Amino acid sequence: MTENEKAGVEIVIAEDSRIQAKILDRRLTEAGHRVRWGENGRAALELVRQQRPAIIVSDIEMPTMTGYEFCKAVKGDPDLQTIPFILLSTLSDPLDIIRGLDAGADNYVTKPYEPDYLLGRIRSLLETPLAAEEAAESTIDVAIAGQTFKVKAGRQQVLNLLVSTFENAVAKNQELIQTNQDLATAKERLERNNQELKELNEKIATANDQMTRDLEAAARVQRSLLPAEEQLTFDCGDVAWRYVPCHGLAGDFLNVFKLDEEHLGLFVVDVSGHGVPSSLLSVTVGRFLTPKASDSSVLVRPGEDGTIVVVPPVEVATELNRQFQSEDFSELYFTFVYCVVNTKTGQVRYTASGHPPLLRLPAAGDAAFQTLHSLPIGFFPEAEYEEQTLQLEPGDRLYLYSDGVTEAMDKDLQQFGDDALVEVVTLNRSRPLDAGVSELLETITNRRQDCEMLHLP
Amino acid sequence: MSEKPDIVIRREAGCVVVEFAVPRISEGTIVEAIQTTLTQLIENDPQQKIVIDFQRVELMSSATLGVLVRFYRDLAENGGRIVLCGLQPPVQKVFELTRLDQLFRIEKDLAAGLSRLAG
Structure with missing residues (x-):
């Protein structure tokens, strides 16, 4: 101061x-x-x-x-x-x-x-x-x-x-x-941010690669649920199938195998939705649908003296419905068609749970749908399922498929439909089974890409 | 939102009318939208009477069934009632195939659906 x-x-x-x-x-x-x-x-x-x-x-x-x-x-x-x-x-x-x-x-x-x-x-x-x-x-x-x-x-x-x-x-x-x-300081900061951004992008790319690899691995696991060959010969006849998922990971799969010396089992499963959740459920369901008599198989169970007991289709559907209530599986449910063929007699016991009907093409005569209405698997624990029987004669063909076949849409949003399915299989009745299936697939692929099917003579 | 809504909700004769105003109900956003809408309806009043009008729906994917069944369960548990109406043949077929035509009350058209719930 x-x-x-x-x-x-x-x-x-x-x-x-x-x-x-x-x-x-x-x-x-x-x-x-x-x-x-x-x-x-x-x-x-x-x-x-x-x-x-x-x-x-x-x-x-x-x-x-x-x-x-x-x-x-x-x-x-x-x-x-x-x-x-x-x-x-x-x-x-x-x-x-x-x-x-x-x-x-x-x-x-x-x-x-x-x-x-x-x-x-x-x-x-x-x-x-x-x-x-x-x-x-x-x-x-x-x-x-x-x-x-x-x-x-x-x-x-x-x-x-x-x-x-x-x-x-x-x-x-x-x-x-x-x-x-x-x-200069601002520039340095900018460069640092750029670098961080670049590193972040690289991390995302790496994570992306990892996810792509995981998805590919999942798709491979799903493929493993399918039969090894697209053409299969059993002593009772031939089977041919095709599988085309409409998304990389699908909830659909099929299989065919011998249940025991006298029975052949065939099924198609179609899990609702698509992507990872559906495919995970399909893999889980697949573990139950195995011809190996084990704790998890719902298709066969060990009998006395080392024999194998083939579980009736209606019991299979009921057991699956007991195990896979949709509330426990993110509201996912599935439709299911299952046939047990007696290879000696040609008798077929089948059940369908909310699934499109079997199509039977007799050696001579018109193709006919084997309609069996029932609830999909997973909606209601108390649901009851039915089983029916049909008799196959030599030269008959039986088609199992998912709604990806009949609901395949062309660019005008017209569905392929039941009539077209009947028409194509009837047209190809004199051709070898596998060629006929290829033809059907090609016809549908020209509309939309999702189908799977099975033939049985 | 200037776009026409895919799901129209209105009150009529003491019921909530849910109209699916799209020709195709496939997978993805529309199914999610239906799920959201129906969940909200339950949350607002779990005891109401609901009519779902399918008049304008030409095709319906199976993914929608899961949503409808869950809605049915939630509503039934709480004393609500639901009627479906105006099912076109392809949609009707999906219900028959999955036997859900036995579960849901299904009427020919909206008027029939409303009078069914009036009682």
């Missing part, structure tokens, strides 16, 4: 903005100076004349006498001309310097200014007082931008002004350097 009081001087400021004036006033007062404020050049000039200040700080753009005019008035008055005059300028134009010189200003401070910087200027001006005799010493002609200015300036004044201009340039330069540094 003592130092401030010691250094404190009288200062007149000219500033038309009340807020700017207040800020400036506070800064200067805090530094120990005594401040008087005029809201334009004329008012400030009055204050200067009333009582001579040690220094004047003036804005340039003001109504009723600008900063230049105010400065000129001060510097033109022999009594006042030695008062140091600081112009607050934006210095956006080289002419500002000339105008300042012409007006006789001693110093520039560019706006917006740092308070400490302005206080420094005030201090240095007070330390190098202007000599009165030097004030109006010489006149210089300066031509700039097509205009000639007669500048009446003392050496000290020119020097002060040049120094302040140079200091402003240095300050501006430092700002630029700082800005450049900020830019």
Whole structure:
């Protein structure tokens, strides 16, 4: 405080903005100076004349006498001309310097200014007082931008002004350097973010690859539920099948195998929905539909003396329904058609649970659907299932399929339908079984890609 | 939403009428939308009388059956009632094949469906 009081001087400021004036006033007062404020050049000039200040700080753009005019008035008055005059300028134009010189200003401070910087200027001006005799010493002609200015300036004044201009340039330069540094920092951050993004993308790509591999593996597991060969020959006749999932992972599968020495089992399972959940359920169901007498098989069970008991189809459906209630399996359910063929007698016991009916094509005569309505597996624990019997004669064919066959749609959204199925199998009745199945598949593939089927002569 | 809604819900004769206003109910978003809509109906009032109008549905996938059966169970457990109506032959066939025509009350058209629930 003592130092401030010691250094404190009288200062007149000219500033038309009340807020700017207040800020400036506070800064200067805090530094120990005594401040008087005029809201334009004329008012400030009055204050200067009333009582001579040690220094004047003036804005340039003001109504009723600008900063230049105010400065000129001060510097033109022999009594006042030695008062140091600081112009607050934006210095956006080289002419500002000339105008300042012409007006006789001693110093520039560019706006917006740092308070400490302005206080420094005030201090240095007070330390190098202007000599009165030097004030109006010489006149210089300066031509700039097509205009000639007669500048009446003392050496000290020119020097002060040049120094302040140079200091402003240095300050501006430092700002630029700082800005450049900020830019460099921002750039570095950007590069770091880019790198992180790149790494993240790589991680996603890796995860994606892993998922694709997993899905492929799952599809392979699902394939393992199917018979090894598309054409199978048993002592009672031939079987041919095709499997075309409409999505990479399907909930559908089929199988055919000997249950014991006298029985052949055939089934098609169609799990609702598609994708991973459906395919997982189909794999789980598949473990129950195995001809190996084990704890899990619902098709056969060990009898006495090491014999194998073939479970009747209706019991198979009932047991599956007991094991696979949809509430326990994410609301997934499945339809199921299952045939047990007696290979000696040609008798077929079958059940269908919400599944499209078997299609029987006799050696001679018209094809006929073996309709058997019942609930899909998994809807109701108390559901009851039925079983029926049909007699196959030599040369007869029996078709098992999923709704992917009959509901296959063409581009006009027309379903393949039961009639088309009957037509195609009837047309191919004299061709070998496997060729007929291929033909049927081709016909459907031209519409939509999902079908599986089984033939039995 | 300027698009025509796929599922229209309105009150009529003391019932909630749910109209599936799309020609094809296959898998994916429409099935999910039906599930969401029906779940909301149950949450609002599990004892209401509901008519589902299939008049404009030409084809329906089996995936929809699971949703309808679950809805039926939830409603039946809470004392609500449901009638299906306006089933086109391909849709009717799906219900017959899965024997769900025995489970659901099915009426020829909306008027018949409403009068069935009026009693």
